[in-house]
Amino acid sequence: MTVPVLVWFRRDLRTADHPALATAAAEGRPVVPVCLPDEPAHAPPGAAARWWRDRALAALAGDLAALGAFLVVRPGPAAEGLPALAAETGADSVFWNDSVTPGAAAADAETAAALDRAGVRVRRFAHEWPADPGRPRTKGGTPFRVFTPYWRALERAGPPPGPVARPAALRPGPRPDGAPLPAAPPPPDMAPEATWQPDPTGARAALEDAAVRVLPDYAATRDRPDRDGTSGLSPCLAAGNLSAATVWHAVEGTAGAAAFRRELGWRGFCYHLLWQHPGLADTPWKPEFAAFPWRDDAAAVAAWCAGRTGFPFIDAGMRQLRATGWMHNRARMATASFLVKDLLIPWQEGERWFRERLVDADPASNAANWQWVAGCGADAAPYFRIFNPVTQGQRFDPDGTYVRRWVPELRDLPATTVHTPWKAPPTGYPAPLVDHKAARQRALEAFRSLRE
Numbered sequence: 001m002t003v004p005v006l007v008w009f010r011r012d013l014r015t016a017d018h019p020a021l022a023t024a025a026a027e028g029r030p031v032v033p034v035c036l037p038d039e040p041a042h043a044p045p046g047a048a049a050r051w052w053r054d055r056a057l058a059a060l061a062g063d064l065a066a067l068g069a070f071l072v073v074r075p076g077p078a079a080e081g082l083p084a085l086a087a088e089t090g091a092d093s094v095f096w097n098d099s100v101t102p103g104a105a106a107a108d109a110e111t112a113a114a115l116d117r118a119g120v121r122v123r124r125f126a127h128e129w130p131a132d133p134g135r136p137r138t139k140g141g142t143p144f145r146v147f148t149p150y151w152r153a154l155e156r157a158g159p160p161p162g163p164v165a166r167p168a169a170l171r172p173g174p175r176p177d178g179a180p181l182p183a184a185p186p187p188p189d190m191a192p193e194a195t196w197q198p199d200p201t202g203a204r205a206a207l208e209d210a211a212v213r214v215l216p217d218y219a220a221t222r223d224r225p226d227r228d229g230t231s232g233l234s235p236c237l238a239a240g241n242l243s244a245a246t247v248w249h250a251v252e253g254t255a256g257a258a259a260f261r262r263e264l265g266w267r268g269f270c271y272h273l274l275w276q277h278p279g280l281a282d283t284p285w286k287p288e289f290a291a292f293p294w295r296d297d298a299a300a301v302a303a304w305c306a307g308r309t310g311f312p313f314i315d316a317g318m319r320q321l322r323a324t325g326w327m328h329n330r331a332r333m334a335t336a337s338f339l340v341k342d343l344l345i346p347w348q349e350g351e352r353w354f355r356e357r358l359v360d361a362d363p364a365s366n367a368a369n370w371q372w373v374a375g376c377g378a379d380a381a382p383y384f385r386i387f388n389p390v391t392q393g394q395r396f397d398p399d400g401t402y403v404r405r406w407v408p409e410l411r412d413l414p415a416t417t418v419h420t421p422w423k424a425p426p427t428g429y430p431a432p433l434v435d436h437k438a439a440r441q442r443a444l445e446a447f448r449s450l451r452e
């Protein structure tokens, strides 16, 4: 067939395990790959995730060119851009991998309707794991609200389908004019290129490192920010440089695979929650939390964002985020808890800051995890369980390696005082922003007032 087909790329910036691209290639038709960078109105990705996406997009353009096809970048929205591009190129169909977030799924439906009106055929493919964010279901047919039974049901449903091979070659289609590749700068103070390589080589290396180095000890070290014991695959998964199925299958037979796949299950669960509650980024799952007596304290928020709260473990996490666009999960939980419970700042402010600064900012995982920490989510940590910012550090960074790496003022302190610098000679490091014991009491009283 010589009639071209458009293949629309979104959060699936890859050529391997890309069912839409693989099908277009298998049909032997000329392929016009297209991306219309278009931000969702609700909870749009921030600067760090845009930085990642733009580098990943440039790498995708190179990868497609090596296969023989040329990526066209056009401004959105797709419901206008795709019918116009089809008319220009003579394409009679558009193939894409379906979105699993409610906002993008609604835009997909609108785009499909616009293409239908223009007489252009649409073929949609499943590419996520789980493919349908509304599944699995409980025995009673309702969606899950608690992770463990969700995970059991997902395991019972069997592994994700094996990844679809990268096409060996693509037949080039027409080359219409496009916009230049976008190249958003990283946020201020961030040098993400020192840590990340958002291209297929970087993704393959991270996957191999995860399987060979990280996973054998994963169950023991995944909770230790001082150990570099997690995969670092989250930005690749968030932008779709790697599919969840590819990651799931790549770790087959590795010690630690079961614990690791369970974490991938958390990712699926976050999409399942977002699907049930599309306003997850700003509206509490438990509606009573809308009346929580939050504080308004711009100076405290600024200290938290800057990593200058006076609690070394919290500041190490916030400075790691600021410098690299990523933070270890244990530190994400501790820093989020500190903002919401010690400082009594609305979780939505933390969600926004993380979304702005995380290279892996994900509309489902970020919102669901913030609600989990804040106690207002579906399967949330109970509000009265309040992390102690000192003992979190002593337990998960016992030698102070993580703190010394990110808080250089404390580099010379021994393990005995690195998490309690106020017990050491002056270092120039700030005094604690709050007395944790009193702050804990204040948070519990706020919670009690909500229940009364």
Ligand SMILES: Cc1cc2nc3c(=O)[nH]c(=O)nc-3n(C[C@H](O)[C@H](O)[C@H](O)COP(=O)(O)OP(=O)(O)OC[C@H]3O[C@@H](n4cnc5c(N)ncnc54)[C@H](O)[C@@H]3O)c2cc1C
Binding pocket: 222, 230, 231, 232, 233, 234, 235, 237, 238, 260, 263, 264, 265, 266, 267, 268, 270, 327, 328, 329, 330, 332, 333, 336, 354, 358, 360, 361, 362, 363, 365, 366, 367, 369, 370, 373
């Ligand atoms: C307040 C808060 C905000 C968060 N925001 C995000 C976010 O915007 N984007 C994001 O991808 N993750 C988010 N997480 C979840 C988790 O911290 C990161 O996925 C993880 O730290 C990424 O590092 P990794 O790839 O080395 O993880 P690994 O331990 O190697 O885990 C493998 C993969 O499993 C998934 N995963 C692991 N833990 C979780 C989890 N708790 N929830 C959902 N998926 C998980 C990720 O896709 C991750 O890449 C957040 C957690 C908290 C507490």
